Amino acid sequence: MKTKNVIVIGAGIGGITAAVHLAKHGLKVTVIEKNDHPGGRCDRISREGHHFDTGPTLMVMPLLYEAEFAALGASMREMLDLQRVDPTYHLVFDDGSQLALTSDMKSLQEQLEKFEPGSFQGLLRYMNEGHRHYLLSIKNLVYPDFRKASDFFKIGNLPLLHQVKPLVKHFANMSNYFKDPRLKAAFTFQDVYMGLSPFEAPATFSMMPYTELAHGVWYPKGGMVQVVEALMSLSREAGVEFTFNKAVERIDINEKRAHGVVVDGQMLEADAILANADLPYVYQNLLPQDGQAKKLDRKRYSCSVISFFWGVDKVYDSLKPHTLFLASDYRENFDSIIRDLGLPDNPSLYIHAPVRLDPSMAPQGQDTLIAIVPVGHMSESGGQDWEAIRDQARNKVFRRLQTLGIHDLEEHIKFEMNFTPLSWQKRYNLAKGSTHGLCHNLMQLGYFRPDNQHPRYQNLYFAGASTRPGTGMPTAMISGRLAAQRIMDNL
Numbered sequence: 001m002k003t004k005n006v007i008v009i010g011a012g013i014g015g016i017t018a019a020v021h022l023a024k025h026g027l028k029v030t031v032i033e034k035n036d037h038p039g040g041r042c043d044r045i046s047r048e049g050h051h052f053d054t055g056p057t058l059m060v061m062p063l064l065y066e067a068e069f070a071a072l073g074a075s076m077r078e079m080l081d082l083q084r085v086d087p088t089y090h091l092v093f094d095d096g097s098q099l100a101l102t103s104d105m106k107s108l109q110e111q112l113e114k115f116e117p118g119s120f121q122g123l124l125r126y127m128n129e130g131h132r133h134y135l136l137s138i139k140n141l142v143y144p145d146f147r148k149a150s151d152f153f154k155i156g157n158l159p160l161l162h163q164v165k166p167l168v169k170h171f172a173n174m175s176n177y178f179k180d181p182r183l184k185a186a187f188t189f190q191d192v193y194m195g196l197s198p199f200e201a202p203a204t205f206s207m208m209p210y211t212e213l214a215h216g217v218w219y220p221k222g223g224m225v226q227v228v229e230a231l232m233s234l235s236r237e238a239g240v241e242f243t244f245n246k247a248v249e250r251i252d253i254n255e256k257r258a259h260g261v262v263v264d265g266q267m268l269e270a271d272a273i274l275a276n277a278d279l280p281y282v283y284q285n286l287l288p289q290d291g292q293a294k295k296l297d298r299k300r301y302s303c304s305v306i307s308f309f310w311g312v313d314k315v316y317d318s319l320k321p322h323t324l325f326l327a328s329d330y331r332e333n334f335d336s337i338i339r340d341l342g343l344p345d346n347p348s349l350y351i352h353a354p355v356r357l358d359p360s361m362a363p364q365g366q367d368t369l370i371a372i373v374p375v376g377h378m379s380e381s382g383g384q385d386w387e388a389i390r391d392q393a394r395n396k397v398f399r400r401l402q403t404l405g406i407h408d409l410e411e412h413i414k415f416e417m418n419f420t421p422l423s424w425q426k427r428y429n430l431a432k433g434s435t436h437g438l439c440h441n442l443m444q445l446g447y448f449r450p451d452n453q454h455p456r457y458q459n460l461y462f463a464g465a466s467t468r469p470g471t472g473m474p475t476a477m478i479s480g481r482l483a484a485q486r487i488m489d490n491l
């Protein structure tokens, strides 16, 4: 009997993971990627001895990675040279106060008590809640493959309504644990990874600060791109074929099935197709227009970011591996990004200095710095002047760095590269230039997120950030596994 074949559109984390599962199952798998290398958003740019991870910089939820590597028959710890980043983040507030989030409980206690007497007890209670939210959410929202509505709407899931607080707003929930607004910010800013403001995110997301402190934030030696390298080595072993520098132009639909994909005007037939390219982009650009694309366009998208990549001729020791500047006008910050799709006057922002973790990321005595400023995603009208916004963002980063006594960075930048929402859209075909795809509000979470299988074209599947279970590296791996399992069950 002829071996069945699967075409995967896109070599992002979800696409490569799915390809390995499928090839190990004995299917013929071809991955078609528009760029000249794999990884998608988990990308790397190198210049003059400086290495920049342009997408993910934080390895969070290590237990999920471990399980996904194990599902691929591999050991994460053997494939990646991991070090724990502790303190995870160095937080810098507008008033100059600083907080190093560390798993060293004594140090954390001393720091917290200076912010607010009694707050360490609050943290312990908050971590307890985060622990519960983590366990229940992973089990009931992240891991399950919801093939039919009754897989989600069942009596057993009813207690989740109070157990993981989906109807309580995350920031409002913080009043149960802290009074100081800086501490409320310190343990909710992670919601932006889900594309959400803590003022609208469900309190379920206390699972993020919990896992960061309890399971750690990690760094693979060589950077996050090592995760891509590891998956690529597994895919080579499994016999996956890759075609780079070729964009799929459309998915050919034959009655109720996807017949194949069109590349360079040529039709490539497949028994099943797995689209790892951003799901809204696939509906809008690769499939016949049947109203679904418009529906998706009306869904809520996560924000975007403007990123600066600087090769610097000296080392700025006051910048730690992950430094976060958190604005005191925390709420207005999120409002102007998420509601007004703009750049806040005084943005919260993030600086990554990988040399602190891995000296090989810059020439000796020099620094590699990445500054990430969250901004709104691209608007319908296309009225945002991204060059002007980028220049404002750059000045705001320089101004912010003065809080740490850094006044001369501009003079020491050897070269700069930057990404705006337009770059995210162009490089990876991300709808609206939204870096995390569809956001994770209540109505786009778990079962409510687009399924891993097309509702009409039954042999068309999806894996990646805008489908289930959602954004992030380990979740992209889970998404790839869930989609691959469906294909294996149905072919």
Ligand SMILES: Cc1cc2nc3c(=O)[nH]c(=O)nc-3n(C[C@H](O)[C@H](O)[C@H](O)COP(=O)(O)OP(=O)(O)OC[C@H]3O[C@@H](n4cnc5c(N)ncnc54)[C@H](O)[C@@H]3O)c2cc1C
Pocket (backbone or CB within 6 Å): 009, 010, 011, 012, 013, 014, 015, 032, 033, 034, 035, 038, 039, 040, 041, 042, 054, 055, 056, 057, 058, 059, 060, 246, 247, 248, 249, 276, 277, 278, 305, 427, 428, 429, 435, 436, 463, 464, 465, 466, 470, 471, 472, 473, 474, 476
């Ligand atoms: C700035 C930034 C920071 C992040 N930080 C973190 C972090 O610290 N930790 C974390 O866990 N996650 C982080 N993420 C999220 C994480 O990177 C993503 O959720 C994950 O990588 C998405 O993987 P994916 O499977 O959806 O594939 P994608 O990365 O979306 O890859 C899809 C691939 O499809 C290709 N493609 C698109 N259209 C076509 C076409 N027509 N034909 C062929 N190929 C096509 C694209 O070129 C791309 O390579 C970050 C993301 C960004 C952008």
